[in-house]
Amino acid sequence: MGETKLPVGRILTGDCVDMLRTLPDASVDLVFADPPYNLQLGGELYRPNNTRVAGVDDDWDRFVGFEAYDAFTRDWLAECQRVLKDTGTLWVIGSYHNIFRVGATLQDLGYWILNDVVWRKANPMPNFRGKRFTNAHETMIWAARSENARKYTFNYDAMKALNDDQQMRSDWFLPICSGSERLKDDNGDKAHPTQKPESLLARVLLASTRPDDVVLDPFFGTGTTGAVAKRLGRRWIGVEREAKYIEVAKRRIAETEAAEDPLALALANKRDQPRVPFGRLIEEGLIRPGEVLFDARRRWTAKVRADGHLISAEHRGSIHSVGAAVQGAPACNGWTFWHAERKGMPVPIDAFRSQIRLGMGEKVGA
């Protein structure tokens, strides 16, 4: 009964919580939410080449403090919980700025976390000042409506098929949204500061919905969720406040066609051989800091630093650059050039790398 009155295929214009209140109880099969992250950016940030980084400074990401953000989070999460069917699940995406608060609130409300899933970005923005690790991932929480809601949809076999017939893991390696997929406004600037890649949404929908399911996105933005839902034969409902985003989303979804090969949309980036930095050999204890390496004919030596650099009489750097430098060669494969002594015999360090790769298994991409 309720379903027939659902505003399927429409974008509800207005405040997120207000609009959610107009939907009936237990009426949607999935919620995908990409709420404001409460980024609290300070001043300007420049790249080393002096170009300015366009940060997120939109009004919709400004909150007075954690309390205000928590209240906002609680309100929209509670409405989503009401609106979800008992077989439905909810996804939220966020960064370290907000995801811990979102996760705790979600638990407080009685949602039951099924997984946290890490979106590893193939091409993240670097850390330009060298003060932190490259922030190379975002976190998604996947949760059922309650601890007792155990009959949620999970397409285990589809996920396994996507991942070369191995169970899909909780870490997904996907590129960010760029190139022609990234929507532009009339000025040629990005239409939305935080547009998500369709590949991410495709995997979410393929994992946790069935055809014709109703997917609700309370922070619709430029309609990635709607476009992917349409492409995959799912129904959708959006909520969005900003007129400029709604306009872009409507045009986008109108131009979207159902996909011929739905699985292809969600494919992971394949990576060939897993890359093993030399530093891993030290971390794994296969090479000791301070140990002396040498070439096959013992013409040169270099000492290993704890950070994975080599130091020779005159040079310092990676195994490759020091190998090249001592020989006066333009390049050098340090893996085959340098050796360590084991039981009185020289062993190429590449042998240790192989050992690690064996332990890792061959897969690193998906």
Place this chain on the structure above:
Amino acid sequence: MGETKLPVGRILTGDCVDMLRTLPDASVDLVFADPPYNLQLGGELYRPNNTRVAGVDDDWDRFVGFEAYDAFTRDWLAECQRVLKDTGTLWVIGSYHNIFRVGATLQDLGYWILNDVVWRKANPMPNFRGKRFTNAHETMIWAARSENARKYTFNYDAMKALNDDQQMRSDWFLPICSGSERLKDDNGDKAHPTQKPESLLARVLLASTRPDDVVLDPFFGTGTTGAVAKRLGRRWIGVEREAKYIEVAKRRIAETEAAEDPLALALANKRDQPRVPFGRLIEEGLIRPGEVLFDARRRWTAKVRADGHLISAEHRGSIHSVGAAVQGAPACNGWTFWHAERKGMPVPIDAFRSQIRLGMGEKVGA
């Protein structure tokens, strides 16, 4: 003064918060914490003060469970914050069961999150029921003591070196602790349910401590933190309640060899190098007064004055300010921007600075 009384190299036996209270303010350089994921023991629910919660309905049970866990978390995190130096940082590891609560509490206390770091497990346990994604990662939060504590230790160059000279990302791929590294009890069962791999701790310590720093682990378990600290030439303090873990940890650390080559463990950051004024290059005769410098693409030139200033067609000032001015850029590193001609080849003036620094003797560590 405080430091001399620190119980370095000792395991404090007792309740975590009680023991932390015995440590002086601002006395440790790093905290690594692997807290319990819930407070349920033997199926019963306990408050932090070890009083048992009576049988209750599900909702209240859940509420009390989270509330108790949050209170416990708040207590130990607050003590760690008190005990940390202003240059120190804290790491916490957890899974989706507890990490969101820990992260939110940490923010509420005024810690300043620097990164969340994902430990991707090379060989995770599969999901046997096929109802979820393989839980293939755990999450670590790395945080400074407060927003204003910006002089925390981060060995940027060491991390970059460890990763084949590319910035270390926030997702780390490492094997779980298994094989001979996994400690067993007398029955041959694993001595601790959640023993972390030494490679994980090694990367944490190499990233965020210097040799001789004091590392505190409030949930010491079988002493992975202590063993790795010893191996890497760091000092350590442990807190642990369970006698059986303490016994294992003591034996383990006694058998661990201390760093054999402290020099190889010194991780010089570029920022730690001595400052060399541009004028020194002139005093040393490496640059002549009146000589003309130019940028790599020979788009601008500037003449060197005897006092170390540059003069271009329209600007005068330091190598940095003139470099910025000619480009119309907000800032410029004159050392890498300006070049001098030697034997017909352009040489960045930074090369002359390196030459002077070599003569001063390389200052390693800090």
Place this chain on the structure above:
DNA sequence: TGACAGCTTGAATCCTTTG
């Protein structure tokens, strides 16, 4: 048309010392 070099850009809580 292809190869290649160069430019742009991405949810970012992104400096340090001296005066």
Place this chain on the structure above:
DNA sequence: ACAAAGGATTCAAGCTGTC
């Protein structure tokens, strides 16, 4: 306290223009 100056800092994609 604040202001000024020194000087350290980036990776993967995708697009554009040139030869």
